[in-house]
Each structure stands twice: as structure tokens, then as C-alpha cells.
Amino acid sequence: MKPLFDDRSLRTFNRYALPLVIAMSVSTAALPFLKATPNEAAQIDIVPFYDLYRIGEMFGLRSEGGEVTMKKVTREVLTPVPHTLNAVYADPTRAFVSVTDGASTTFVDYGRLYKERYRLIGITPDSAVFSAYGQRMTLKLGEPGNLSLKESVTAYVPDETAAPASSFVLARATVERYTENMGETWKNVSINEVVQKGKTVGFRVDRIAEGSPFALLGIQKGDVITGVDNKPIDSYAAAFAAYQSGLRRSAIKITVLRNNQPKDLEYEISR
């Protein structure tokens, strides 16, 4: 009786179909380990408190303006300026090149300065080497190239070294101002949830602006706020409620973990 599959057809199967069968089997076997449904927006735990949270702080980003003291930072940037090497001339008595920046053409002798900043330090039959700002820049004959130009760029960034205020009195007006205007608060502090075993145990102060009322409270960067007035701060809602209730208090006790040691910070709010 003739077999259903002869050797030839089996070899063909092994060569062409078997790898595809293996690939399909591997893909199918992987399915139980992969997620089959999308993350629906409705499943995301949207907490209104987040509306007040400055997301950019997590990345060390800050907005300009407000009452944050800004400082001027100037950086020097090398920007490319298009140039083309038109011609190279060299003989035993003189060597020079012809360079154009698109607006004008200049002949530059070997060893001389071009545009008072680029010194021609090398010539080959098809290129010229300039030196400026401690860097070498090569232009190839007939090809578009660049000579770098050092420029100053100015940015304004928050000045974290601004001198702190000398007074340690926390006036009620200050409390009211920061309680009612959360935007100002988040310009001065950045806090993040501390979660252990899936449960919120407090809020870590990751940034605190020097000289801000929060720094004067004695709260330090790295402190984990675990309670206010003996009530645990174990959720954003609890933190928000404690913060908002500041308006009605004449005294407040904040419990923090500093260097893993609990510490109570007690304050009176003056009239």
C-alpha cells in the first residue's frame, strides 16, 4: 500500500511548514501570559486632588512666573553656520582658500583669521581646516558645510538659593493665602505618595523651596508626613482635608518620619 506521505513530502513539510507551525504554536502558547483586554479609561483611579498636583515637578520641571524668584542663566551654544569652500590655492609661496557664507565670498590666507574668529590652520587639495573655540571645523571643497558660531542663550529658571525670610512667625494671612491658592503651594513644595505593600503610608516631601513658609515650618526635604493632629494621612483625600482644615486651626501638629524616626512638629498660627 502506498503511504499517505512519502519521504519527499515529509522533507518538504519539515523544511517549509514546520517552522511556521512552531511559530504559530509559540505565539499561541504565549497568549495566557499576555493581557487580552485594554486598560480602559474608566479603570483609572482619577482623584480630584490630582487636579492640583503639579505633574511637572515629578520631572524637575517648573513653570516660570508667579512669586518664585527667578534667576537668569546664560548658556553658550555652538550653532552651525552654513559655509561652502569654493576653491583651494596652494603653491610654495602662498596658500589660501575661498570661502562663502552665502552672502559674501572671502579669500583667507593660511594662518589668518576669517571673520575674526576662525583661524585657517590646514589646507589639503580638497578641504580646509579652521580652528575656533578650541574646536576644529573642516570644510570640504564644493560641499555644503558648517562653521560653528558660539552664541549665548538666556533662560530664566527658579532661583533655589534665594535668601530665606528672617521671620519665623507664621501669620494666619499666610496660611489663608496658601490654603485658598493651591497653585502657589505647589510652586513651593513637591510631595509624593509613599506606598508600602500597596497601602499609602504617608507623603514624602521631595522638594521644598528655601525661604517659603513651608521651609520655615521646619519641614525638610525627605520628611515623610504621616499624620496631622494625630490623624493618619493615608490617602490623598486625607491629606487634602488636613490641608484645607488649616484655615480653622489655631495650632497644628504634624507628624513626620525623619531618618525613619517619628517626629512631631507643633505650631501655633498667629492672628
Next chain:
Amino acid sequence: MKRLMVFGALLIAGLVVFLPKTYLYYTAEEALSSARLHLVGETIEERVVYLDVRDATVLLNAMPIGSVERIRLMPLIVYNRATVSSVAFAGEFAPLFPEGIERLDFTYTVLNPTKVTIEGVGGFGPVRGEIDLMEGKMTLVFEPSPVLRLYPLLLAKLHTSEKGLVYETSF
């Protein structure tokens, strides 16, 4: 040898075709959600060798921080690429990238298994960089250009090196 190569090529081709790309995307999405980063409102189109995710809104801590017109995931096993196109930022990220990001390519190959290379272009000019998976470090190098003067907040985060203007972050 030739048969082995044909076998290997067909095996890889088969894996590329039969790979459950949508499931892989959902799994990646779940991994991102642990960092409180979510993509919502997207349309998913699975093709033979790639997956397109269109019109996604990016949420960080449930706050919209931007939108992505298209993410093309191309898992070719030995050469994997994710192309993110037309990213527009909102909120506090908008001053950083007022023109958004035109395109960002993330490439991972088995030839360089510890690194993901990044190439892209935006209103700030070209950017390139890499993610070192072993060191947990991402480096982006922006090309010095006059247009960067329009991005003072971004410039404040960069430092100058021989390669260009460098942004570094760890994770």
C-alpha cells in the same frame, strides 16, 4: 547550512506574522500603568507585521499631558521598532516643547541587546540618544541649533558636551 537558514528565516517570519501584537500592546500598556502613565482613547489597527495605535491621549497621574497621533509598533523579533509620530504636549510640558515632537523612533535589536536607541525630530531640531537598560539611564543629545533659543526651559535642563546638548535622566 542553507536548510538551517531557510528554517530560521521562516521561523522568524512566522513569529512576526503570528505574534499577538494587540495583546503585546495591552501588556505594554499595563506595564506603563504601573508608572501611572496611561494611553486612552486610542484606535488600534493590527496589520501583518506591525501595529498602529492612533490618536491616543497620554495621561500621567490621570492628568492629560499630551496626545499622540500615531504609534507604530514593528516587532520583527531581531529588529524591533516603535515610531511615535506627532506628539503634542499640554499643561506644564507645553512650555518645554511648544512645537511638540514630530517623530521619535525607538529601536531595539538583538545585536545590541542592552540598549534602545532613540532618534527623532521636533521643533527643537533633531535629537538622538539611547536608553541603557542595564544602567537604567536615558540620554538624549540635541543638536546645537539657533532654534533651541525658542526653548529656554528645555535648554535649562541640558548640559553641553562634545556630542551636543545632552539631557540625562535615570529610572
